[in-house]
Amino acid sequence: MKILSIDGGACIKCHNCVKVCPQGVFATEDNMPVAAAPERCITCGQCVAVCPTDAVTHTAFPESKIHKADSSLRPTPEQLMELIRTRRSNRVMTGGEVPEESLRRILEAAHRAPTAENSQQVEYTLITGKENIRKISSLTIDTFSRVRMLLANPVVKPLLQPFMRDTFKLVPFFDKLKSDFQQGKDGILRNASAVIIISAGKKDRFACEDANLSYQNASLMAEALGVAHFYTGFVLAAEKITKKLNREFGINGHIYAAMALGMPAVKYGKYIDREEIKVTYRR
Structure with missing residues (x-):
């Protein structure tokens, strides 16, 4: 079972996860992004990749699968x-x-x-x-x-x-x-x-x-x-x-x-x- 969560203490409320999710998994409640429909998740990883503070965690993407982008190599x-x-x-x-x-x-x-x-x-x-x-x-x-x-x-x-x-x-x-x-x-x-x-x-x-x-x-x-x-x-x-x-x-x-x-x-x-x-x- 896929588990998706947002760390309220680390979240800076940029709402990037809400913006990028192609399936509408995230919603905003009291100015805080929440995983309102996790059953829609297609495990694309956009939310994890876009979060600037690592507040979004997903069981499909352990730390070993997440890498900092190196713009100097582009x-x-x-x-x-x-x-x-x-x-x-x-x-x-x-x-x-x-x-x-x-x-x-x-x-x-x-x-x-x-x-x-x-x-x-x-x-x-x-x-x-x-x-x-x-x-x-x-x-x-x-x-x-x-x-x-x-x-x-x-x-x-x-x-x-x-x-x-x-x-x-x-x-x-x-x-x-x-x-x-x-x-x-x-x-x-x-x-x-x-x-x-x-x-x-x-x-x-x-x-x-x-x-x-x-x-x-x-x-x-x-x-x-x-x-x-x-x-x-x-x-x-x-x-x-x-x-x-x-x-x-x-x-x-x-x-x-x-x-x-x-x-x-x-x-x-x-x-x-x-x-x-x-x-x-x-x-």
């Missing part, structure tokens, strides 16, 4: 923008292993991403080892090969082609992926040494959004650490069809995002401007 807006501008999907990797500490920090950054209603239901599967990496690519290519056989079926082809023109255009690409893989060239994971699978329960209302917010956190941390990485779109596309990764690696829930990681064989010394931003202002 990047400047210019530094953050430089990181965002220079972040790239880097698919040219050496094959060398990503240091364990880097993987740990990337996972922590992912886990720190916000989740709707503070559900924190996003899960991560870290896959390493050459055989495991090859297995992911093999399962993906096998799925594409099955799709390619279906598209080539003379009975099915005329029925599907009007509705799947873009998919039919990929048939030569599917063939090349398979041919290259048989010759030892992996066009799926590109010499990556680790893969992070991001999953969540299908019944979670914002599972896909939560997972991909998590991915972006991980991406920025990987960039900051100098770790090459990219979004594994082909793996996700195949997984939607077969669910083989779930079974092979014991992954819980639905896979919503995945990141391939490795040590970079090339580094980008420049960033390129994107197309002009499209913004509609309504004032």
Whole structure:
């Protein structure tokens, strides 16, 4: 049972806890904030984090989980923008292993991403080892090969082609992926040494959004650490069809995002401007 309380002796009546609580847990009585509806609490920790005198206590957040923010470590807006501008999907990797500490920090950054209603239901599967990496690519290519056989079926082809023109255009690409893989060239994971699978329960209302917010956190941390990485779109596309990764690696829930990681064989010394931003202002 979650217990939420306010120390009247320490409280300075700033009412910040009342202001920040997204669930309306707090109310004001006789100019004193009180936990009027603790049953609404989603354990987001906003009240504990905002209290300047540590007057708010919550059993979900013992002292070991509460940390003073160090503003000196925050990047400047210019530094953050430089990181965002220079972040790239880097698919040219050496094959060398990503240091364990880097993987740990990337996972922590992912886990720190916000989740709707503070559900924190996003899960991560870290896959390493050459055989495991090859297995992911093999399962993906096998799925594409099955799709390619279906598209080539003379009975099915005329029925599907009007509705799947873009998919039919990929048939030569599917063939090349398979041919290259048989010759030892992996066009799926590109010499990556680790893969992070991001999953969540299908019944979670914002599972896909939560997972991909998590991915972006991980991406920025990987960039900051100098770790090459990219979004594994082909793996996700195949997984939607077969669910083989779930079974092979014991992954819980639905896979919503995945990141391939490795040590970079090339580094980008420049960033390129994107197309002009499209913004509609309504004032």
